[in-house]
Amino acid sequence: MSVRDALPGPAEGGPATPPPTGAGAPDGPGAGPPSRRRLARARRSAARRRAWAQFRRSRSGMAGLLVLVGFGLVALLAPVLFPPETISVTDATGEPMAPPTAGFPLGTDESGRSILALVVWGARVSLVVGLAATLMSMLIGTVIGVMAGHFAGWFGVALNRFTDWFLVIPFLPLAIVLATVLGASLLNIIIVIGVTSWPGTARLVRAQTLAVSARPYLERARALGGGDWHQMSRHVLPNVMPLVLANTTLMVALAILSETTLSFLGLGDPLRPSWGGILDGAFTNGAMSVGAWWYVLPPGLCVVAVVLAFTLIGRTLETIVDPRRGVRA
Amino acid sequence: MGPGARYALRSVASGLGTLLFVVVFNFFLFRMLPGDPIGLYTRGRNVPPEQIEALRAELDRPLLEQFVTYLANPFASTINSARYNQPVWTLIGDRVWATLLLVGTAIVLASILGTWIGIRAGWRRGERFDRVSTGVTLTLYSMPEFWLGMILLITFGVGVGFVPGVFPIGGIITPGVDPTSLAGVLDVMWHMVLPVTTLMVVYLAEYALVMRASLIDELGEDYLTVARAKGLMDKVVRRRHAVPNALLPTVTLILLNLGFVVSGAITVETVFSWPGLGLLSYDALRGPDIALLQAIFLLFSIGVIVANIIADLLYAVLDPRVRA
Amino acid sequence: MTAPALEFRDLHLTYRTADGPIPAVRGVSLALPAGASLGIAGESGSGKSTLASTVLRLQPRSATVTGQVLVDGEDVLGMTFKRLRALRWAQASIVFQGALHGLNPIQRVGDQVAEPIALHEPSIGTDDVHRRVGELFEQVGLPPARAAAYPHQLSGGQRQRVMIAMALACRPRIIVADEPTTALDVMVQAQVLRVLTDLVAELGLTLVLISHDLSVLADTCQRAAVMYAGRVVEEGPSTAVFERGAHPYSRALAAAFPRVGDPRFRYAPAGLPGDPPFPGEVGEGCPFAPRCPHSRPDCTSGEVQLAAVGPGREAACRYPLLDDDEGLR
Ligand SMILES: Nc1ncnc2c1ncn2[C@@H]1O[C@H](COP(=O)(O)OP(=O)(O)OP(=O)(O)O)[C@@H](O)[C@H]1O
Ligand SMILES: [Mg+2]
Numbered sequence: 001m002s003v004r005d006a007l008p009g010p011a012e013g014g015p016a017t018p019p020p021t022g023a024g025a026p027d028g029p030g031a032g033p034p035s036r037r038r039l040a041r042a043r044r045s046a047a048r049r050r051a052w053a054q055f056r057r058s059r060s061g062m063a064g065l066l067v068l069v070g071f072g073l074v075a076l077l078a079p080v081l082f083p084p085e086t087i088s089v090t091d092a093t094g095e096p097m098a099p100p101t102a103g104f105p106l107g108t109d110e111s112g113r114s115i116l117a118l119v120v121w122g123a124r125v126s127l128v129v130g131l132a133a134t135l136m137s138m139l140i141g142t143v144i145g146v147m148a149g150h151f152a153g154w155f156g157v158a159l160n161r162f163t164d165w166f167l168v169i170p171f172l173p174l175a176i177v178l179a180t181v182l183g184a185s186l187l188n189i190i191i192v193i194g195v196t197s198w199p200g201t202a203r204l205v206r207a208q209t210l211a212v213s214a215r216p217y218l219e220r221a222r223a224l225g226g227g228d229w230h231q232m233s234r235h236v237l238p239n240v241m242p243l244v245l246a247n248t249t250l251m252v253a254l255a256i257l258s259e260t261t262l263s264f265l266g267l268g269d270p271l272r273p274s275w276g277g278i279l280d281g282a283f284t285n286g287a288m289s290v291g292a293w294w295y296v297l298p299p300g301l302c303v304v305a306v307v308l309a310f311t312l313i314g315r316t317l318e319t320i321v322d323p324r325r326g327v328r329a
Numbered sequence: 330m331g332p333g334a335r336y337a338l339r340s341v342a343s344g345l346g347t348l349l350f351v352v353v354f355n356f357f358l359f360r361m362l363p364g365d366p367i368g369l370y371t372r373g374r375n376v377p378p379e380q381i382e383a384l385r386a387e388l389d390r391p392l393l394e395q396f397v398t399y400l401a402n403p404f405a406s407t408i409n410s411a412r413y414n415q416p417v418w419t420l421i422g423d424r425v426w427a428t429l430l431l432v433g434t435a436i437v438l439a440s441i442l443g444t445w446i447g448i449r450a451g452w453r454r455g456e457r458f459d460r461v462s463t464g465v466t467l468t469l470y471s472m473p474e475f476w477l478g479m480i481l482l483i484t485f486g487v488g489v490g491f492v493p494g495v496f497p498i499g500g501i502i503t504p505g506v507d508p509t510s511l512a513g514v515l516d517v518m519w520h521m522v523l524p525v526t527t528l529m530v531v532y533l534a535e536y537a538l539v540m541r542a543s544l545i546d547e548l549g550e551d552y553l554t555v556a557r558a559k560g561l562m563d564k565v566v567r568r569r570h571a572v573p574n575a576l577l578p579t580v581t582l583i584l585l586n587l588g589f590v591v592s593g594a595i596t597v598e599t600v601f602s603w604p605g606l607g608l609l610s611y612d613a614l615r616g617p618d619i620a621l622l623q624a625i626f627l628l629f630s631i632g633v634i635v636a637n638i639i640a641d642l643l644y645a646v647l648d649p650r651v652r653a
Numbered sequence: 654m655t656a657p658a659l660e661f662r663d664l665h666l667t668y669r670t671a672d673g674p675i676p677a678v679r680g681v682s683l684a685l686p687a688g689a690s691l692g693i694a695g696e697s698g699s700g701k702s703t704l705a706s707t708v709l710r711l712q713p714r715s716a717t718v719t720g721q722v723l724v725d726g727e728d729v730l731g732m733t734f735k736r737l738r739a740l741r742w743a744q745a746s747i748v749f750q751g752a753l754h755g756l757n758p759i760q761r762v763g764d765q766v767a768e769p770i771a772l773h774e775p776s777i778g779t780d781d782v783h784r785r786v787g788e789l790f791e792q793v794g795l796p797p798a799r800a801a802a803y804p805h806q807l808s809g810g811q812r813q814r815v816m817i818a819m820a821l822a823c824r825p826r827i828i829v830a831d832e833p834t835t836a837l838d839v840m841v842q843a844q845v846l847r848v849l850t851d852l853v854a855e856l857g858l859t860l861v862l863i864s865h866d867l868s869v870l871a872d873t874c875q876r877a878a879v880m881y882a883g884r885v886v887e888e889g890p891s892t893a894v895f896e897r898g899a900h901p902y903s904r905a906l907a908a909a910f911p912r913v914g915d916p917r918f919r920y921a922p923a924g925l926p927g928d929p930p931f932p933g934e935v936g937e938g939c940p941f942a943p944r945c946p947h948s949r950p951d952c953t954s955g956e957v958q959l960a961a962v963g964p965g966r967e968a969a970c971r972y973p974l975l976d977d978d979e980g981l982r
């Protein structure tokens with residue numbers, strides 16, 4: 001597959017699409033032609049509008065977005081919905097491991113805390129860790145990928161090898177080893193997911209960078225003496241970003257799953273339980289042997305909903321950014 | 330040397346490169362950490378003083394010297410498991426077979442069923458079966474596998490409401506039953522039902538999605554139009570031309586994604602107390618038992634690297650363009 | 654006179670796409686007696702391949718078709734799928750455009766040639782199928798041993814010969830060759846075409862040859878049709894159509910392919926101004942009118958039908974050029 005065809009169109013230096021009327025010429029009549037940079041910006045914002053129009057037409061993408069907005073609101077409003085003391089072990093007011101009642105719609109855990117409150121607070125942790133870890137992995141992956149694609153010599157080759165090595169190492173054992181060594185905390189789990197999940201992005205970005213570098217306008221930039229930094233930041237990155245963003249959305253889904261798994265294994269912050277942490281609590285406190293389904297079911301359903309939402313959004317974005325690949329969605 | 334042999338040699342060499350990287354990484358990660366390594370290795374455990382002495386003697390040797398010993402035989406760790414107080418590789422050797430049995434069964438079932446679903450969905454893309462199966466597989470794919478295991482265990486092991494819990498809630502065999510007898514074999518199979526189902530369902534989702542995508546990639550190809558023009562029935566075009574081509578990337582992807590299989594094994598074995606490497610990892614990290622963790626990490630990495638090499642070689646066998 | 658071997662009757666084909674319908678063929682009627690040869694020319698996108706695909710009803714399911722395609726008097730579009738499968742390749746076969754991808758990359762080419770034989774003539778034993786494949790390879794000038802090769806081991810010209818051998822495998826009476834030589838270099842093009850045309854002459858087959866190369870069509874085919882925007886705009890004896898076209902488009906097409914040494918083409922090769930209309934945007938009147946050097950005001954209104962312009966010649970033009978008109982000024 002040619003990655004060249006995949007990009008939504010060159011951001012700069014390609015065939016000049018006229019900017020949408022109204023944009024690009026606030027200097028008024030008589031002022032010289034709008035600067036190249038402004039033209040490029042206008043073109044990009046037009047592309048964004050087109051993408052959004054296309055996104056709105058996708059039913060699964062919109063459903064995913066709706067679910068996410070819902071969970072985002074719940075996570076933001078957690079302190080309003082359930083004051084922090086409701087999830088404190090010492091201030092718990094319910095019976096231990098009680099099935100759902102009017103006061104505790106989703107029942108209670110081993111220390112009498114409301115599962116509903118735990119799940120609402122867990123949304124904050126799961127979402128924050130998922131997003132932060134993805135951000136980290138995307139930054140690492142993009143930097144390494146762009147450099148591996150841009151520098152043709154031994155440096156690029158070495159980075160590429162390094163990426164391949166990391167790609168092969170199985171994720172969970174590596175993450176477990178790292179998390180054990182670093183210790184259980186929110187920041188550490190973000191770091192662990194971030195540094196173990198970048199190779200996929202790096203490989204994608206490298207392929208894109210190679211494709212972009214072959215385009216004529218980059219040759220021109222090189223001929224005009226544009227330095228490496230100039231080429232990468234002004235020409236390569238803007239072209240690579242759309243696909244990276246689509247990929248990032250899919251990666252948030254994986255990051256949240258990873259967080260859930262690591263927390264379930266007891267590597268999360270015990271004071272701030274995520275959904276995975278709640279499941280860890282259920283498992284280690286024998287919720288299963290007493291048949292406390294209310295303790296197990298809700299956090300898992302939340303994970304499924306959020307991960308599915310990110311996946312659907314990511315697939316829709318991928319179809320928009322890369323129609324060739326998107327037909328498979 | 331033919332291009333085929335060169336290709337094989339290259340993929341083995343690249344696998345060995347990765348292996349070396351893992352070994353070096355594994356060695357230095359624990360030695361370079363800040364703080365007292367002894368504390369790390371024995372954290373939270375009552376370790377006999379003579380063992381601590383041995384450990385200190387080992388760790389006090391020059392780093393390079395330690396590294397050379399380690400490289401010479403990474404499988405003969407000089408540091409015992411803190412928890413079991415046994416050489417780690419003995420522990421691991423006892424557990425490998427249970428994992429292979431569980432994961433192997435799940436992979437075989439999942440790849441058969443998953444590929445079948447992927448083929449059916451991809452061939453009639455956008456139609457009912459495709460829409461339903463893609464929705465279901467995406468949902469399964471979004472599911473933490475251990476959570477699915479917990480739900481199955483509560484529902485069919487413990488029992489909820491009027492659903493009786495008929496399946497064992499854990500373990501590989503009922504204590505006291507002879508595993509070599511027919512009753513023992515049946516008992517093991519009975520114990521396998523829930524964990525295998527859990528793993529299978531999760532793997533299946535991945536395999537179905539991959540197979541569907543690679544079949545759809547083939548759909549527009551001209552050679553399929555030619556095959557149809559010859560007068561072949563639709564299902565023959567699919568079976569004889571489309572599927573073999575689409576299986577190539579699928580088979581490789583399945584082998585390359587073995588890391589994903591490993592994750593499933595760790596958490597699902599934990600949920601079902603299945604006495605394999607996954608449960609051992611859980612015990613080791615709950616300890617934490619660093620020496621054991623290191624060894625397990627090495628073993629899993631080797632497994633995945635070997636699967637990668639096999640994937641490369643298999644690709645060459647299946648695809649004449651590489652074999653050349 | 655017997656029924657034509659191949660006949661299109663008022664054929665319309667519209668692709669339905671996400672961006673709206675694309676009427677690729679808009680009312681084509683052509684008849685071809687057994688043993689005759691017809692060349693079809695026309696710009697890229699004029700609907701030639703689409704027309705060819707309907708001979709074996711190979712259009713995608715997203716396409717709506719009206720009209721009739723008669724093979725030996727039988728309507729291909731209306732027949733049962735079972736009957737269609739029996740007809741495919743046994744009565745008519747196609748040498749596809751861009752055959753470089755027409756071969757299954759992971760099957761030996763000999764097996765691919767043998768496949769239709771085993772399918773349509775199940776009574777033939779394996780050994781005889783083998784022998785037939787060997788003969789076919791010899792007929793197209795390939796050593797029979799090459800039957801064991803995989804497609805990637807053959808050159809482009811050899812692959813195209815395999816495609817021709819495959820088309821002849823079941824000894825059909827009709828062959829449709831859709832640009833059988835594009836993507837080959839000039840020397841190989843000539844060889845492959847020679848193989849095809851010799852075999853057609855030797856076996857007395859009915860041939861439809863689609864090509865951009867008018868000189869080839871003029872040499873090979875008795876009759877010629879020129880397509881523009883999904884319609885046949887001129888039909889007649891091939892030399893007349895290509896050397897003294899009555900439709901301005903035929904002349905423009907001919908002028909774009911100068912022949913060395915022919916004083917008629919002493920003018921600079923006249924590329925046509927403008928682009929062919931996009932299939933979805935053809936207006937009223939003659940579709941060629943906007944680009945036509947001879948267009949008159951009334952050319953853009955009403956329907957312009959094919960009408961006789963001489964013995965055995967028809968053109969869809971209100972003001973056809975006569976033989977002594979100088980088509981190009
Ligand atoms: N499967 C399809 N779906 C949608 N549109 C199609 C499809 N196939 C062809 N078209 C459109 O139909 C029109 C006619 O295409 P066709 O391939 O028949 O042209 P052609 O005359 O064979 O061109 P060329 O000389 O380039 O081969 C074109 O505008 C093309 O874009
Ligand atoms: Mg064509």
